[in-house]
Amino acid sequence: xxxxxxxxxxxxxxxxxxxxxxxxRLHRPARVPAGHDPATGVASKDVVLDAxxxxxxxxxxxxxxxxxxxxxxxxxxxxxxxGAFLIESAVSPLYHGYVASLAAAAGVLxxxxxxxxxxEHPVPAAYxxxxxxxxxxxxxxxxxxxxxxxxxxxxxxxxxxxxxxxHNVLVKLASCSDSDPSAPRIEGAILLHPWFGGNTLVEGEDxxxxxxxxxxxxxxxxxxxxxxDDPRMNPMAPGAxxxxxxxxxxxxxxxxxxxxxxxxxxxxxxxVAASAWPGRTAWLESExxxxxxxxxxxxxxKARELMDRVVTFVHES
Numbered sequence: 086x087x088x089x090x091x092x093x094x095x096x097x098x099x100x101x102x103x104x105x106x107x108x109x110r111l112h113r114p115a116r117v118p119a120g121h122d123p124a125t126g127v128a129s130k131d132v133v134l135d136a137x138x139x140x141x142x143x144x145x146x147x148x149x150x151x152x153x154x155x156x157x158x159x160x161x162x163x164x165x166x167x168g169a170f171l172i173e174s175a176v177s178p179l180y181h182g183y184v185a186s187l188a189a190a191a192g193v194l195x196x197x198x199x200x201x202x203x204x205e206h207p208v209p210a211a212y213x214x215x216x217x218x219x220x221x222x223x224x225x226x227x228x229x230x231x232x233x234x235x236x237x238x239x240x241x242x243x244x245x246x247x248x249x250x251x252h253n254v255l256v257k258l259a260s261c262s263d264s265d266p267s268a269p270r271i272e273g274a275i276l277l278h279p280w281f282g283g284n285t286l287v288e289g290e291d292x293x294x295x296x297x298x299x300x301x302x303x304x305x306x307x308x309x310x311x312x313x314d315d316p317r318m319n320p321m322a323p324g325a326x327x328x329x330x331x332x333x334x335x336x337x338x339x340x341x342x343x344x345x346x347x348x349x350x351x352x353x354x355x356x357v358a359a360s361a362w363p364g365r366t367a368w369l370e371s372e373x374x375x376x377x378x379x380x381x382x383x384x385x386x387k388a389r390e391l392m393d394r395v396v397t398f399v400h401e402s
Contacts, residue, residue: 114177145188158235167245170305208306223269248279258332271333282313289348329361341374
C-alpha cells in the first residue's frame, strides 16, 4: 500500500514513526571506544559473539578492591539497555557511562549487550540476542570472565525495554529443565523502570501514553499476538506464562513516581509478590522522578539512592 502523504503517527526527540511503518532515527549516539574509563577506573573491551548477526557485548571490569568488596571473584551482571527496542546502544555515552558506574559501584563484572534493533530486526531478535549473550557469559569462555568472574553468581539487569528483556529471559529460563546446561542459575534480576503494557488500562495509567506505547510496541514487534496483550509485553495477559515459574532467586523492581511506566511496574511487582514464586521481591520507587531519570541525572540524590539500592541488592546473601 502506498502512502502519498506519509503521516507521522509517533514523534519524539529520539525517533519518528510514519503510518507506512517507516522510522527515522533522530537519536544517533556516538560510539564510546572501549578501554580505560577515567571517571570510574573501569576497564572495558568489546567481544563479537556472532559475526553473522552482529551480536556483540561490551565487558566492564572494575579496579580490584575499588568497590570495597572481597578480593575473590566478581559476580557477573548481564545488562540490557533500553530504547524501546528501536534505538540506543551498549556503547553509547549514556549506557557506557551508566554500566561503567554500575560495575564500579557494585563491584561486578558487567556484560552489556549490543543486541539487534527493530524495525530492521523485529522482536524477538532482541530476546534471542539476550539469551545468546547470557549463555555466553555463563560459559565463562572469555578470559576476563574466566579469570575475574564468578559465573555461578549471575545477575540480570536492564532498564525500560531492557527491563522487559530481563523478564522475558527469566520466562525462557523457566521453560528449560533443571538439567538443561543452557539454563544457568540466576541469583538476582534487576528491572529498572521496565516497559510493560496491555490493552486494558491499569490503575493510574495514562490512556494517551498507553496507546502511544502500544503503537511503538507494534512497530518493534509487528507479529505481536494481541498487540499490547502479547505476553511478552503484558506478563499478566490471559495465557501468559505463570509468574511463579520465573527462574531467579531474588528480584528488584524499580520505578519513578512520575514515570509513565510506573503504574504497570507497580502492577507487575504486586503480581510477582502475590504469586507462588518462591523468590524474594524488593521494590524501590523514586519520589518525583520520571522514566529512567538516573541515566540523564546520574549525580542527583535520587539516582545515587537508586544506585545504592542496586549495590545492596547485589551483595545481599
